[in-house]
Amino acid sequence: MTVNEYKRRRRQLMRMMGPESIAILPTAPVAKRNRDVDYHFRPDSDFYYMTGFPEPEAVAVLIPDRKHAEYVLFCRERDPEREMWDGARAGQEGAAEIYGADDSFPIGDLDDILPRMLEQCQRVFYAMGCNPDLDKRMSEWINSIRNKSRTGVTGPLEFIAVDHYLHDMRLYKSRSEIKTMRTAAKISADAHKRAMQLCSPGVKEWQVEAEFNHACQMKGARFQAYSPIVGGGANGCVLHYIENQDELRDGDLLLVDAGCEYGYYASDITRTYPVNGKFSDEQKALYQLVLKAQEAAIEKVRPGNHWNDPHDAAVKVITKGLIDLGLLKGRLPSLIKSEAYKKFYMHRTCHWLGMDVHDVGDYKVDGAWRLLEPGMVLTVEPGIYIPSGSKGVAKKWWNIGIRIEDDVVVTKDGRDVLSKDAPKAVDEIEALMAR
Numbered sequence: 001m002t003v004n005e006y007k008r009r010r011r012q013l014m015r016m017m018g019p020e021s022i023a024i025l026p027t028a029p030v031a032k033r034n035r036d037v038d039y040h041f042r043p044d045s046d047f048y049y050m051t052g053f054p055e056p057e058a059v060a061v062l063i064p065d066r067k068h069a070e071y072v073l074f075c076r077e078r079d080p081e082r083e084m085w086d087g088a089r090a091g092q093e094g095a096a097e098i099y100g101a102d103d104s105f106p107i108g109d110l111d112d113i114l115p116r117m118l119e120q121c122q123r124v125f126y127a128m129g130c131n132p133d134l135d136k137r138m139s140e141w142i143n144s145i146r147n148k149s150r151t152g153v154t155g156p157l158e159f160i161a162v163d164h165y166l167h168d169m170r171l172y173k174s175r176s177e178i179k180t181m182r183t184a185a186k187i188s189a190d191a192h193k194r195a196m197q198l199c200s201p202g203v204k205e206w207q208v209e210a211e212f213n214h215a216c217q218m219k220g221a222r223f224q225a226y227s228p229i230v231g232g233g234a235n236g237c238v239l240h241y242i243e244n245q246d247e248l249r250d251g252d253l254l255l256v257d258a259g260c261e262y263g264y265y266a267s268d269i270t271r272t273y274p275v276n277g278k279f280s281d282e283q284k285a286l287y288q289l290v291l292k293a294q295e296a297a298i299e300k301v302r303p304g305n306h307w308n309d310p311h312d313a314a315v316k317v318i319t320k321g322l323i324d325l326g327l328l329k330g331r332l333p334s335l336i337k338s339e340a341y342k343k344f345y346m347h348r349t350c351h352w353l354g355m356d357v358h359d360v361g362d363y364k365v366d367g368a369w370r371l372l373e374p375g376m377v378l379t380v381e382p383g384i385y386i387p388s389g390s391k392g393v394a395k396k397w398w399n400i401g402i403r404i405e406d407d408v409v410v411t412k413d414g415r416d417v418l419s420k421d422a423p424k425a426v427d428e429i430e431a432l433m434a435r
């Protein structure tokens with residue numbers, strides 16, 4: 001992303017804010033793992049989307065029409081001693097020169113400077129409840145302004161959820177965002193191929209995870225967008241299984257839900273395949289059904305269709321297929337209406353995808369499902385899960401957990417599947433695994 005793209009985004013938000021307003025956007029806090037060890041710092045997605053600023057301890061302030069400076073970045077000061085340990089800091093000069101801030105102050109001066117900026121504004125655009133530390137300081141600042149009322153200071157009258165505005169902007173991906181997401185999906189798709197080739201009876205789930213991570217990291221994607229789910233057999237029926245601690249067994253399926261983060265954008269791909277490289281009859285029957293449901297759902301991704309159309313399509317195919325296989329009994333319309341399929345398919349088909357794996361953006365507008373528009377990116381991920389002991393289900397179906405998940409961008413005339421390089425047809429998978 002270029003400096004100009006961030007600038008464009010700030011302008012867009014400031015246009016929506018209007019005069020006499022201020023937006024306050026903090027980055028994420030550093031998270032402690034244990035004692036002296038922190039998690040690797042990941043900037044807050046909203047903050048990074050507006051600034052491109054990667055360092056911790058930073059707050060961006062936007063004040064439209066302010067003569068002296070519209071975009072002010074509070075960040076860490078240069079500090080040769082600390083930089084020797086932790087690496088270079090942009091400092092106030094870098095904030096302006098590299099990141100395009102009109103002005104910059106040390107983050108330690110926030111309490112002195114921000115209340116004076118707030119005083120001048122009527123409306124505060126701020127995401128309340130997302131950053132407890134800043135929330136507390138915000139109420140202190142506001143109270144200190146109230147205490148000055150007898151001197152004629154009025155201060156802000158309205159608080160507005162800035163996240164709502166930002167999240168709508170983030171929902172529509174620019175050309176460069178889609179390019180980055182395509183790269184993320186390509187890296188993950190190739191990593192899924194590597195995982196398929198490593199998979200065989202006796203291999204451990206964590207070894208498959210290691211292979212996947214390695215393939216991503218070798219392409220420059222150092223972090224995963226979420227903890228990989230690598231579940232053999234019964235573990236594949238646990239929707240968010242992340243222990244990845246068991247040995248893969250001959251005759252089981254393996255479900256791998258994994259996607260790297262690249263350039264701060266997520267990919268999210270699931271593939272399911274036989275541990276021994278060959279689907280059994282029951283596995284194949286259910287797999288083909290999930291695949292058919294996924295293809296029907298992907299087909300529904302196009303401008304003008306609404307958010308729930310892909311889900312409706314997947315539910316219809318899955319319910320019909322489960323009737324044909326004898327796993328559900330009754331008539332299609334009434335089984336759909338009573339949500340009988342939820343016994344085997346208990347999650348939804350899609351979610352937005354972007355800087356966050358479950359990305360931001362409203363799914364409904366004025367009470368109605370949102371219409372799909374070019375530039376929106378979503379996953380399509382139906383599944384069927386039959387844990388052992390499932391009541392009224394013949395034993396031959398037990399411990400089959402299947403999900404197939406792709407990343408799809410809505411285009412002008414339909415869709416583009418960003419993750420298409422990860423094989424999903426039965427013969428493609430069997431051929432790759434036989435090699």
Ligand code: GLY
Binds near residue numbers: 351
């Ligand atoms: N990997 C989480 C999800 O598929 O939603």
Ligand code: MN
Binds near residue numbers: 351379381405
């Ligand atoms: Mn997903």
Ligand code: MN
Binds near residue numbers: 258405
């Ligand atoms: Mn997933």
